[in-house]
Amino acid sequence: MVAIHYIIGFPPKAYPGEKTPAIAKLPMRFLLLCYLSLICTAGLAADLKLDQRPAQPSEWGYRPPDKSNSEVNPPNFSWRPQRGITQWEIQCAADSNFSTINYQADSIQYSVHTPSVAFPAGNCFWRYRGQNERGEFTQWSDVRRVSIAADALVMPMPSRDELVSRIPEQHPRLFLRPEDVPRLRQLAAGSMQTHFNSLVGTCEKLLRNPPPTKEPSKYGPNVDKKSEPWREIWWGNRNYTIRALDGAATLAFTRLIGGKDEYGALAKRILLECAKWDPKGATGYRYNDEAGMPYAYYFSRTYTFVNDLLSEDEKEICRKVMKIRGDEIFEHLSPRHLWSPYASHSNRAWHFLGEIGLAFHGEIEQADQWVWFATNVFFHSYPVWHGHRIKS
Template identity: 35%
Template sequence: MQAPDRQPMPGEWGYRPENGSTVAVNPPSLTWIHQREAASYDVQWAIRRDLSDAVTVERHRWCVYTHHEPLKPGKYFWRYRMRTRNGAVSPWSQIREFTVTSRAVLFPQPTLIQLKERIGTTHPRLFVRAADLPALREWCQREGRRLLQNLQAQAERLLKDGPTPEPAVKASARDPQTRQYWWSNREQTVKACMEAELLAFLHLLTEDDRYAEPARRWVMHLAAWDPDGPTNFAVNCEAAKPMLHRLPRAYDWAYYALTEQGRERVRAVMLRRATDAWRSWEVQEGNGHLSRPYDSHGNRTWHKLAECAIAFLGEIPEAEMWLDYAVHKFFAAYPV
């Protein structure tokens, strides 16, 4: 096993906080370089230099850690080590230090348990919660009436025209023969997704059965698109990205208009699409992007995975991991 403390390569996030620095945020995010053989990490921090009073977190999945409570002002010492899948444990890294002052901004990271409690098990979850709906519906009948009417007019046009079809050409920016369709496929996908969002949101706002069947139809239309086709992540990530977060939005808002069979179909296709993104060079199963967070594509994918994770938390088992990654990314390596 390679020892900890490898020198950062160009593009890697490296070791943070900078050794000996005074941090601006409390608690600071502790970050180190991910090693491919590492299945998990142990991390310790303490007030004493010999770490005899250390707080220890064991078998942490990510190469970053942000505590869920602020630290008391003072000087701290920390280190990490790696664990492999076969049970081998590396030596501890060198000890690094940082200082927390009373002026640091308090910004603890919620635990996964806290996040799950806050998100809950009902729908909707994205941008609006069930408790918000009465006030939002009342607003739509008063100050927001004109905006609601505008949305309804757009919906009427959609009902006449029908859903935007799936792109027909499997186009890649790397293929001179199909490159001309690469960006238009994304635009076509965004349009189709926004149609489903509109109808689903209108059903949520109005509770009008007139929008229930169209919302269901548009959501299932998107769920029928081939994840190995023109919107495949590896073929055209730009066409795939809208499906990664906009279909979950429409699903969340139209949840009670869908049949359980329909929900299962959407979950199955979103598991496949999110897994494609998760394994891509943009995310590299989380730790890859956390170690190299400067990539612009990866910085446009993590929060889409987060939306997807929130929509399907408790319904797709992997959603918990996607959410945990996204929250660690937000606290430890964003913005870059």
């Protein structure tokens, strides 16, 4: 009752014949803070339990499994994600009691991790635990042992900072870097001229007959899903998108390594016309991923190859479009795909998310996160179909 008096703003008074309560002599602000603290921490005393349920057939599993051999050094670690866990910690030791810890990492974003350094050959014992936003930890996981052979392929994963630092600040950024352009121009005029001439022939055809760039139509209210009319629109919009933006990417690349300026001008026009398409419309990733995926990677390639021809306003138009498209792909894949990777479309989509991230590094705020996620997929849950499954 005394606390209620303070919460509503009136300190308690002594009744006739009673002494003033001791609590009434304390500052009201102090008591209010104590009361709110009790409310906020109520129910938090329970232990934060780690979810260690066995992996299901549709799930990637705990990797490396216990008593297994790793074909790469360092191993690629993977474990079950858990709602409410905001970051992870992993330890690797030379013994199962972890009296000698050889490697430790914390603040891990995803439920996967590959160290950036190689491990000594021999047995490696590993365990992990999670942490929530209040800083509380789960218990440590079960300990697993993996054996690393002396001849295991050395393939450490760069840290996020190192990975991002490798992306060139200037364009192009996909398939070649700015410093590669002079050499490719020499090859195009020399030993690879036959291949270059083939590209030129394609570009000349595109100049004579440019692809249409009007936004394709959606399914319509009377089209039943999976019906033949639906399939014609579904796959037809994919082919339509590829015709436009693959053509633009070819024009832009050929111009970059020594082709006509007209190739670049047409590539730019196609790019900006396609940028007008509704990013969540007929070619949106979640609406029709068979059209949305080629849009994502061919648009990104064209953008980076023709970047020097774009004004700042034109670049901003492209950034706004690809932010929406990139966000849509990322929200669909992250972090789900790392633990449940057995979906053919998702297994293609993460590649293209990485291309968007590279092309728009430093230009879209989330771009580096897209690259980081795609790199984690590459190291930890790819390829998923390779002749056998490793059981947890």
